[in-house]
Amino acid sequence: xxxxxxxxxxxxxxxxxxxxxxxxxxxxxxxxxxxxxxxxxxxxxxxxxxxxxxxxxxxxxxxxxxxxxxxxxxxxxxxxxxxxxxxxxxxxxxxxxxxxxxxxxxxxxxxxxxxxxxxxxxxxxxxxxxxxxxxxxxxxxxxxxxxxxxxxxxxxxxxxxxxxxxxxxxxxxxxxxxxxxxxxxxxxxxxxxx
Amino acid sequence: xxxxxxxxxxxxxxxxxxxxxxxxxxxxxxxxxxxxxxxxxxxxxxxxxxxxxxxxxxxxxxxxxxxxxxxxxxxxxxxxxxxxxxxxxxxxxxxxxxxxxxxxxxxxxxxxxxxxxxxxxxxxxxxxxxxxxxxxxxxxxxxxxxxxxxxxxxxxxxxxxxxxxxxxxxxxxxxxxxxxxxxxxxxxxxxxxxxxxxxxxxxxxxxxxxxxxxxxxxxxxxxxxxxxxxxxxxxxxxxxxxxxxxxxxxxxxxxxxxxxxxxxxxxxxxxxxxxxxxxxxxxxxxxxxxxxxxxxxxxxxxxxxxxxxxxxxxxxxxxxxxxxxxxxxxxxxxxxxxxxxxxxxxxxxxxxxxxxxxxxxxxxxxxxxxxxxxxxxxxxxxxxxxxxxxxxxxxxxxxxxxxxxxxxxxxxxxxxxxxxxxxxxxxxxxxxxxxxxxxxxxxxxxxxxxxxxxxxxxxxxxxxxxxxxxxxxxxxxxxxxxxxxxxxxxxxxxxxxxxxxxxxxxxxxxxxxxxxxxxxxxxxxxxxxxxxxx
Ligand SMILES: Cc1ncc(C[n+]2csc(CCOP(=O)(O)OP(=O)(O)O)c2C)c(N)n1
Ligand code: SF4
Numbered sequence: 166x167x168x169x170x171x172x173x174x175x176x177x178x179x180x181x182x183x184x185x186x187x188x189x190x191x192x193x194x195x196x197x198x199x200x201x202x203x204x205x206x207x208x209x210x211x212x213x214x215x216x217x218x219x220x221x222x223x224x225x226x227x228x229x230x231x232x233x234x235x236x237x238x239x240x241x242x243x244x245x246x247x248x249x250x251x252x253x254x255x256x257x258x259x260x261x262x263x264x265x266x267x268x269x270x271x272x273x274x275x276x277x278x279x280x281x282x283x284x285x286x287x288x289x290x291x292x293x294x295x296x297x298x299x300x301x302x303x304x305x306x307x308x309x310x311x312x313x314x315x316x317x318x319x320x321x322x323x324x325x326x327x328x329x330x331x332x333x334x335x336x337x338x339x340x341x342x343x344x345x346x347x348x349x350x351x352x353x354x355x356x357x358x359x
Numbered sequence: 360x361x362x363x364x365x366x367x368x369x370x371x372x373x374x375x376x377x378x379x380x381x382x383x384x385x386x387x388x389x390x391x392x393x394x395x396x397x398x399x400x401x402x403x404x405x406x407x408x409x410x411x412x413x414x415x416x417x418x419x420x421x422x423x424x425x426x427x428x429x430x431x432x433x434x435x436x437x438x439x440x441x442x443x444x445x446x447x448x449x450x451x452x453x454x455x456x457x458x459x460x461x462x463x464x465x466x467x468x469x470x471x472x473x474x475x476x477x478x479x480x481x482x483x484x485x486x487x488x489x490x491x492x493x494x495x496x497x498x499x500x501x502x503x504x505x506x507x508x509x510x511x512x513x514x515x516x517x518x519x520x521x522x523x524x525x526x527x528x529x530x531x532x533x534x535x536x537x538x539x540x541x542x543x544x545x546x547x548x549x550x551x552x553x554x555x556x557x558x559x560x561x562x563x564x565x566x567x568x569x570x571x572x573x574x575x576x577x578x579x580x581x582x583x584x585x586x587x588x589x590x591x592x593x594x595x596x597x598x599x600x601x602x603x604x605x606x607x608x609x610x611x612x613x614x615x616x617x618x619x620x621x622x623x624x625x626x627x628x629x630x631x632x633x634x635x636x637x638x639x640x641x642x643x644x645x646x647x648x649x650x651x652x653x654x655x656x657x658x659x660x661x662x663x664x665x666x667x668x669x670x671x672x673x674x675x676x677x678x679x680x681x682x683x684x685x686x687x688x689x690x691x692x693x694x695x696x697x698x699x700x701x702x703x704x705x706x707x708x709x710x711x712x713x714x715x716x717x718x719x720x721x722x723x724x725x726x727x728x729x730x731x732x733x734x735x736x737x738x739x740x741x742x743x744x745x746x747x748x749x750x751x752x753x754x755x756x757x758x759x760x761x762x763x764x765x766x767x768x769x770x771x772x773x774x775x776x777x778x779x780x781x782x783x784x785x786x787x788x789x790x791x792x793x794x795x796x797x798x799x800x801x802x803x804x805x806x807x808x809x810x811x812x813x814x815x816x817x818x819x820x821x822x823x824x825x826x827x828x829x830x831x832x833x834x835x836x837x838x839x840x841x842x843x844x845x846x847x848x849x850x851x852x853x854x855x856x857x858x859x860x861x862x863x864x865x866x867x868x869x870x871x872x873x874x875x876x877x878x879x880x881x882x883x884x885x886x887x888x889x890x891x892x893x
Pocket of ligand 2: 209712714717743818880881882
């Protein structure tokens with residue numbers, strides 16, 4: 166059992182916390198985990214991306230090979246498209262539908278959406294709305310984790326306990342909000358499938 | 360035994376703490392920063408058992424570590440690759456003086472220049488310093504590296520470099536940690552003369568260093584980081600250094616028919632290389648960074664037998680970070696058909712945060728320097744403010760290396776440029792700008808130095824800056840006329856007065872300083888929510 170993920174977003178969206186939860190979940194199941202992340206310059210509203218791999222067998226490369234990503238999980242729609250060649254032939258794109266426009270030449274929303282919808286496996290999730298419902302805009306990353314969960318070979322319970330571990334330093338209220346966000350994302354993703 | 364999901368940098372830091380570390384010094388720099396940040400957060404640092412600090416620059420970090428080693432304790436200095444240029448003097452000379460307590464120098468290279476101005480390979484410095492070096496292949500090895508390096512360092516009284524690359528520094532894996540060793544007690548060297556590098560003494564120490572080279576080679580050959588895996592298909596032999604080993608394993612699998620020499624320690628394990636060269640028709644070399652090993656194997660004139668393939672032969676890209684796709688194509692494996700690259704996404708370069716104080720300073724500078732009749736140039740340095748090179752600001756004209764703003768502005772003004780203005784951050788100023796300002800004062804150079812004091816080292820994540828609130832005093836101490844040390848507040852509603860101050864100081868003939876003080880909004884936000892930035 167092995168999965169290769171590309172996590173995508175923009176600096177400040179909480180991508181690394183999302184990666185940490187998946188990594189923790191896989192670690193808690195005694196799987197081999199490798200996760201490459203981008204630091205430094207990318208924090209200033211630039212591209213942030215992480216390769217995450219886990220397996221019950223030993224794995225070696227922290228970087229996903231082109232054409233082998235089972236899932237591109239993105240906090241931003243245009244960012245999801247940046248990694249097309251990474252995607253496996255039957256790989257899925259699960260993305261936040263709400264664009265983050267901090268550049269003057271951001272493409273037309275409809276064009277972005279149309280290309281993503283060409284893929285057989287995709288989900289468009291309105292993460293901002295759901296995060297608001299959950300109680301905090303910053304929880305959009307956990308909405309997207311929930312939206313990606315049906316595609317992950319990790320039990321939902323392990324992901325939820327990953328949220329507890331990663332946010333251990335925060336208040337109970339923050340953890341509850343994140344769990345709610347996760348659940349809303351999960352349900353939205355399941356609903357979109359049917 | 361606990362398993363943890365740690366970055367390569369954090370693994371190394373935990374390994375050093377567990378190996379009896381007493382001192383950790385560093386100047387921040389991507390991708391090395393998390394090593395020292397981790398030690399700073401540790402219980403041992405909080406208790407005062409480990410002295411740990413962000414220093415003024417990489418040279419002062421390494422010298423402090425050498426001093427700690429002189430006192431018999433285990434110490435390390437950490438830096439990014441270009442930081443080793445700044446610390447090159449103590450790096451090379453400490454190999455001659457030798458160390459006493461274990462001394463390691465962690466250097467993080469950045470192939471592909473993810474956050475750097477070049478992709479220099481620190482292993483090249485080994486040829487100058489002739490000290491041993493470990494190159495861990497993964498996070499678990501990064502954890503073990505300090506213990507091995509400290510022991511090696513104390514066995515030969517020699518500093519040991521640990522070479523890392525971005526991908527290992529910034530990747531997480533599950534690692535198993537071990538027990539904590541006792542820290543060394545204070546002790547002084549019993550042969551202290553070797554630390555006096557006067558020519559007559561230095562020659563002796565240098566001869567000893569040369570004598571040790573064979574021992575170092577033997578250590579590399581028997582290092583736990585070096586392995587020779589037998590193979591039956593000798594048409595190709597594989598050499599893989601550091602993290603490249605795992606890319607190779609990913610592609611060839613556990614049962615590769617070819618022999619594989621995994622190199623994790625330098626100087627090169629010569630006998631193992633000789634074995635591979637004599638038994639294989641072709642040797643394929645995988646290494647991240649420069650073709651350092653490949654170049655040595657080829658020799659001059661270019662060797663023909665066995666055939667050496669790698670970055671120099673074109674079997675791998677000459678520049679940039681290695682990845683599993685490159686490795687697969689070097690083995691001639693066919694690429695699967697891929698989804699096409701989408702042409703829709705636009706680039707999203709890093710930019711100044713909305714509301715950043717540097718934005719206001721740059722707008723004021725533009726009003727003076729970019730007006731129609733102005734021919735002034737803005738010599739910049741390295742920090743967040745360098746991002747003003749991008750639209751909508753397009754303010755800075757240069758960015759070469761840390762400290763270069765003031766001194767290049769001085770040279771250009773002496774070539775005839777006016778206005779010649781330098782733009783430098785508070786931390787870069789104390790890193791290597793102060794000496795240049797002293798030159799300006801001594802030569803009465805006609806330059807204006809704008810110090811953007813955002814009260815932190817923002818670019819690398821908000822570390823504590825060396826000279827908080829003391830910049831005006833420092834400039835006056837260096838001899839700048841206090842009447843020409845002006846303090847402004849970079850805010851939109853102060854734009855006009857700030858422009859006027861800059862205009863006046865550019866008009867002044869002689870060295871002048873404008874200090875723009877306003878806190879970075881990221882650190883300000885963090886200290887509001889946490890009650891203190893880290
Ligand atoms: C020799 C060297 N060391 C470290 C770095 C990494 N680095 C780039 S900018 C910077 C600090 C900049 O701080 P400051 O000048 O205060 O500017 P700010 O980012 O806060 O605006 C550092 C540490 C580097 N590029 N070169
Ligand atoms: S991190 Fe701070 S200094 Fe850097 S761009 Fe953002 S606000 Fe400006």
